[in-house]
Amino acid sequence: MGDIVNGAEALIRSLESEGVEVIFGIPGGAVLPLYDELFDSDIVQILTRHEQAAAHAADGFARATGKVGVCIATSGPGATNLVTGIANAYMDSSPIVAITGQVTVNMIGNDAFQEADITGITMPITKHNYLIKNPRDIPRVVKEAFHIASTGRRGPVLIDLPKDVQTEEFEYHNPGKVNLLGYRPTLKGHPRQIKRAADLIVKSERPVIFAGGGVIASSAHEELRQLAELIPAPVTMTLMGLGAFPASHPLSLGMIGMHGTKYANYAVTESDLLIAVGVRFDDRATGKLESFAPEAKIIHIDIDPAEIGKNVRVDVPIVGDAKLVLKELLKYVKYRARKEWQDKIERWKRKYPLSYSKDDKTLRPQYIVEKVNELVPDAVIATEVGQNQMWTAQYFKFEKPRKLITSGGLGTMGFGFPASIGAKVALPDETVIDIAGDGSFLMNIQELATAVDFEIGVKVFVLNNQFLGMVRQWQELFFNRRYSNVCLRCRRMEFTKIAEAFGGKGIEVTKPGEVEDAIKQALEIDDRPVVVDFKIAREENVFPMVPAGAAINEIIG
Amino acid sequence: MKHTLAVLVENKPGVLARVAGLFSRRGYNIDSLAVGITDNENLSRMTIVVEGDEHVLEQVTKQLNKLIEVIKVSDLQPEESVERELALIKVNVDPEKRAEIMMITDIFRARIVDVSTRTMIIEVTGDEDKINALTTLLRQYGIKEMARTGKIAMIRGSKVIKREKG
Numbered sequence: 001m002g003d004i005v006n007g008a009e010a011l012i013r014s015l016e017s018e019g020v021e022v023i024f025g026i027p028g029g030a031v032l033p034l035y036d037e038l039f040d041s042d043i044v045q046i047l048t049r050h051e052q053a054a055a056h057a058a059d060g061f062a063r064a065t066g067k068v069g070v071c072i073a074t075s076g077p078g079a080t081n082l083v084t085g086i087a088n089a090y091m092d093s094s095p096i097v098a099i100t101g102q103v104t105v106n107m108i109g110n111d112a113f114q115e116a117d118i119t120g121i122t123m124p125i126t127k128h129n130y131l132i133k134n135p136r137d138i139p140r141v142v143k144e145a146f147h148i149a150s151t152g153r154r155g156p157v158l159i160d161l162p163k164d165v166q167t168e169e170f171e172y173h174n175p176g177k178v179n180l181l182g183y184r185p186t187l188k189g190h191p192r193q194i195k196r197a198a199d200l201i202v203k204s205e206r207p208v209i210f211a212g213g214g215v216i217a218s219s220a221h222e223e224l225r226q227l228a229e230l231i232p233a234p235v236t237m238t239l240m241g242l243g244a245f246p247a248s249h250p251l252s253l254g255m256i257g258m259h260g261t262k263y264a265n266y267a268v269t270e271s272d273l274l275i276a277v278g279v280r281f282d283d284r285a286t287g288k289l290e291s292f293a294p295e296a297k298i299i300h301i302d303i304d305p306a307e308i309g310k311n312v313r314v315d316v317p318i319v320g321d322a323k324l325v326l327k328e329l330l331k332y333v334k335y336r337a338r339k340e341w342q343d344k345i346e347r348w349k350r351k352y353p354l355s356y357s358k359d360d361k362t363l364r365p366q367y368i369v370e371k372v373n374e375l376v377p378d379a380v381i382a383t384e385v386g387q388n389q390m391w392t393a394q395y396f397k398f399e400k401p402r403k404l405i406t407s408g409g410l411g412t413m414g415f416g417f418p419a420s421i422g423a424k425v426a427l428p429d430e431t432v433i434d435i436a437g438d439g440s441f442l443m444n445i446q447e448l449a450t451a452v453d454f455e456i457g458v459k460v461f462v463l464n465n466q467f468l469g470m471v472r473q474w475q476e477l478f479f480n481r482r483y484s485n486v487c488l489r490c491r492r493m494e495f496t497k498i499a500e501a502f503g504g505k506g507i508e509v510t511k512p513g514e515v516e517d518a519i520k521q522a523l524e525i526d527d528r529p530v531v532v533d534f535k536i537a538r539e540e541n542v543f544p545m546v547p548a549g550a551a552i553n554e555i556i557g
Numbered sequence: 558m559k560h561t562l563a564v565l566v567e568n569k570p571g572v573l574a575r576v577a578g579l580f581s582r583r584g585y586n587i588d589s590l591a592v593g594i595t596d597n598e599n600l601s602r603m604t605i606v607v608e609g610d611e612h613v614l615e616q617v618t619k620q621l622n623k624l625i626e627v628i629k630v631s632d633l634q635p636e637e638s639v640e641r642e643l644a645l646i647k648v649n650v651d652p653e654k655r656a657e658i659m660m661i662t663d664i665f666r667a668r669i670v671d672v673s674t675r676t677m678i679i680e681v682t683g684d685e686d687k688i689n690a691l692t693t694l695l696r697q698y699g700i701k702e703m704a705r706t707g708k709i710a711m712i713r714g715s716k717v718i719k720r721e722k723g
């Protein structure tokens with residue numbers, strides 16, 4: 001016989017048996033029973049100040065560790081506040097489980113107080129979701145939710161739990177094995193396709209590896225390196241793929257796409273074989289599709305069959321887990337010298353390095369990112385969205401996976417800071433820095449309170465241009481410098497004072513000469529958040545750049 | 558080009574919304590959708606007629622397969638399957654045309670299932686062409702109302718659509 005428990009207790013037990021150690025969330029009427037149960041639980045509970053931040057923190061936790069992140073919100077507004085965070089996790093295939101309270105079962109559909117149809121709302125932005133009407137389903141559903149979130153192409157799962165289901169008592173039984181008729185991700189690649197891929201690779205003259213977030217998700221970075229060295233082929237990465245291949249490796253081409261390196265974009269354009277691993281051919285990476293890798297045959301390895309052939313025609317499709325597929329592929333690929341191709345790429349690299357103008361007086365964001373990289377090369381770096389994100393992607397040399405935490409697919413301003421909190425909670429001994437824009441930071445700045453409360457020593461390095469910088473850049477380049485609604489010149493606002501008022505540490509930097517000391521000072525503090533307000537050159541732009549709709553080799557600047 | 562998909566799904570609340578939502582958000586055009594349970598009460602079968610080229614069909618199939626509650630998606634070839642639809646058609650009946658309408662009904666092996674002084678309801682089963690042909694003929698008398706089930710279909714012969722995901 002099992003113990004008699006109520007739904008809330010069953011949920012917490014189920015979370016514990018999934019190994020959940022920390023959750024992010026905010027209580028409210030419809031989750032009172034749950035929070036009452038949590039009061040006695042060993043699960044660490046991080047009370048955020050906004051549910052969006054709870055979802056982002058769970059996401060940051062997941063990205064930093066590869067484990068499932070968990071967030072909780074009450075019904076209605078609590079649940080809808082999670083929505084951006086869930087959509088963000090969905091777009092970047094990040095495994096989170098979101099738990100929401102719901103009005104009592106008999107009230108559902110009556111527009112009761114704080115009712116929102118959160119399973120309906122999140123249907124298109126979750127991998128799957130559940131509305132539990134019977135507490136006996138809780139153990140099974142939680143188990144399924146974690147299984148779905150963390151296998152195949154990872155993603156968010158939401159569980160909606162009406163209040164009366166939380167209080168109803170029943171006999172608890174451990175769920176059996178997960179049995180989902182309609183969910184059996186393909187992990188092993190098709191042997192014949194793998195051999196065909198190897199054939200194409202051996203025959204190719206100008207191969208390029210194109211690696212994305214899928215490589216990181218499946219921990220295939222080591223196999224990827226072996227493959228690149230074996231062929232040998234240069235490697236370019238999407239934003240989500242940065243860290244999948246060491247930036248310092250001679251075969252690294254850095255990032256592809258809109259703000260990628262010229263040599264990556266040129267190499268892909270001239271290649272005769274593109275080996276795409278864990279990418280989804282997003283428009284920010286490919287530019288104009290008709291001109292993308294026009295001379296190349298394409299091998300596409302991905303765990304999600306629906307990604308294969310979605311945006312580009314593929315010559316060799318391989319559905320499977322990147323790590324398993326690459327392991328197999330390594331058995332058939334043989335080394336072949338491709339001196340001409342390598343020389344050409346070397347020439348491009350020498351001719352078109354990433355660069356920016358340097359002088360002693362102007363505080364430039366690229367210099368700050370380089371300094372951070374120099375002083376803490378191993379740090380976990382979160383970013384916000386906009387120029388700050390692109391400068392980080394360009395100038396921080398990511399050597400390892402799971403070091404960059406950034407909102408790629410959705411491009412969510414306000415993601416970086418709460419995500420960095422999630423990462424720091426997961427990895428308390430690591431340095432975690434959110435490289436932020438002033439606009440983005442303001443979108444979840446209230447989380448300073450969370451970081452102070454829980455003594456979370458994250459650092460926020462604000463590249464403060466007093467603009468919605470990336471939008472301003474587009475207005476400068478494509479709208480005749482008509483700076484419509486992008487100026488954030490809050491003359492009296494000081495980030496340092498905001499940080500201090502919350503109980504954190506604030507440091508202001510206005511000159512290049514102060515950068516190093518400020519970073520070092522920030523690094524010494526680990527028991528509260530530190531905000532460094534870098535007053536950067538206001539109209540610095542991100543270059544190089546592919547204009548919207550252009551081919552990636554039409555890269556300018 | 559029209560394709561007929563047989564979609565085996567778990568018989569759970571919300572599954573229809575998931576499927577319908579997928580079609581609208583990805584911009585696929587549904588011609589018709591019919592759904593009912595199977596001999597296994599835990600499973601429902603949807604027959605979806607979708608308009609699109611091979612690329613669209615491939616994407617629709619793959620995206621449907623990604624839904625956790627979708628168990629199997631099969632593209633039914635018209636030449637290899639039986640396709641049926643049922644329609645109820647309410648027509649105006651002038652007394653002097655009554656015999657004529659009854660004759661047409663007969664020719665189509667349709668049935669008259671309701672009669673009043675001014676109207677009749679005709680029930681017809683068949684493939685899309687047959688139902689279209691009948692409605693074209695009946696239009697001259699004035700169709701007052703029509704309800705169609707949408708197509709259901711099944712592969713001919715011993716081949717069946719099984720539970721394992723394809």
Ligand SMILES: Cc1ncc(C[n+]2csc(CCOP(=O)(O)OP(=O)(O)O)c2C)c(N)n1
Nearest residue numbers: 386387388411413437438439440468469470
């Ligand atoms: C939530 C949200 N709203 C709006 C945008 C559109 N947007 C993209 S970049 C950007 C400006 C970002 O400004 P800031 O955070 O100051 O960063 P900067 O580009 O100056 O580094 C905006 C408004 C977005 N990506 N996310």
